[in-house]
Amino acid sequence: MADISAPAISARPPQSYGRRVVKRFLRHRGAVFGLVFLLLLALTVILGPFFSPYTYDGQDFMLIGSPGPMTAQHWLGTDELGRDMMTRLMHGGRVSLAVGLAGAIIATIAGTLVGALSGFYRGWTDTILMRATDVMLSIPTLPLVLLLSGLFRPSPPLLVAIVGMLIWMGTARLVRSQFLALREREFVEAARALGAGGARLMFRHILPNAIGPITVSATLAVGSAIMLESALSFLGFGIQPPVPTWGNLLNSASSWLSVAPWLAIPPGLLILFTVLAVNFLGDGLRDAMEPRE
Structure with missing residues (x-):
């Protein structure tokens, strides 16, 4: 009698959670575009000023008086004080991105701490912390930041602290809901x-x-922080010239829109595309990290 052996079944080993997240993320074209754009932007604003022949506050006294046109020497022209706009745009990107990233980190830490305590201990702790969160949510953010910036000199560290401490509420609510669900799981018991x-x-x-x-909430908080810093600087309550940011570059260019629109277009587009890229990245991370399969 012939010995008939069962065919060997080759089972593929299950993929790790990290590999599944990466595969899902790479399928999200908007998120990949956002990540690539942000990496290229970060490299440009970090390394670009080192290769520029100008400094962000260096003046060409022959061009003082009115904005200069785009030339081979000044690719984005010069402002009314004879300063190279390309260099100021790159240096302003350093400040705006640094404020946005640092503010988002502070907001994420504060929101995570409040949400974790509220969701884990519940009871009076939950009531007090969530009512405090509701009070913060009920206060219009921009007027409050304008008031605080008007009372104190808006240095970069202070602006980071103000921005971070005013956008943590969404993270707190998200972390609280996660802790309320996870604290009853078997591994916690x-x-x-x-x-x-x-x-x-x-x-x-x-x-x-x-x-x-x-992680998703922290990514989206970066976009909120960049928008808030840009709005403050545009209104004159953020970081003050001669230190450039994208917001105060827009503010300075607003007086010359009719004769030199090229001063306002680059910082405006960079704010727009940066916030869009951050939101695309957050959407991709959210879809990739969903517990499925």
């Missing part, structure tokens, strides 16, 4: 039964499982 304390449960067991939504 098992860790609690083994004697894990509150801080260990929160930051060792629950927080790593909520890192996906927090």
Whole structure:
């Protein structure tokens, strides 16, 4: 009797969560475009000023009085003080991106802490923290920032702190909902039964499982912080000249729109495309990190 052996079944090993996230992210064309744009922009604003023959506050006294046209020496022209606009645009990108990134980091840390305490301990802790969050949400952000910027000198560190402490509320609500759902899961109950304390449960067991939504929220907060900083600088309450930012470059160019529109178009487009790229990146991360399959 012939020995008939069952054919070998070759099963593909399951992919790790990280590999699945990367594959989903790469399928999101908008997110890939946003990531590439942001990387190229970061390289340009970081390295570009080192290769420029001008400094951001260096003046050509032969061109003082009115904006200069775009030439081979000054690709984006010069402002009314004879300063090279390309160099000022790149240096302003450093400031705007740094304020946006640092403000988003502060907002994410503050929102995560408030949301984690509220969702884990519930009760009076949840009530107090969420009512405080509701109060912050009810205050118009831009007028409050204008008031604070008017009371204090708007240096970059202070502006970062103001921006960060006024956009954390969305992250707090998101983290709270995640903690409310995760604190009842079996692995948390098992860790609690083994004697894990509150801080260990929160930051060792629950927080790593909520890192996906927090990452998405942090990404979107960068766009909000850049928009807020640009609005403040445009209104004259942000970082003051001669230090350039995209917002105060727009403010300076607004007086010359009829005769030199090329001064306003580049910073306006950079703000627009940067915020769009950040939002596309956040959408791609959200879709990629969804718990499916």
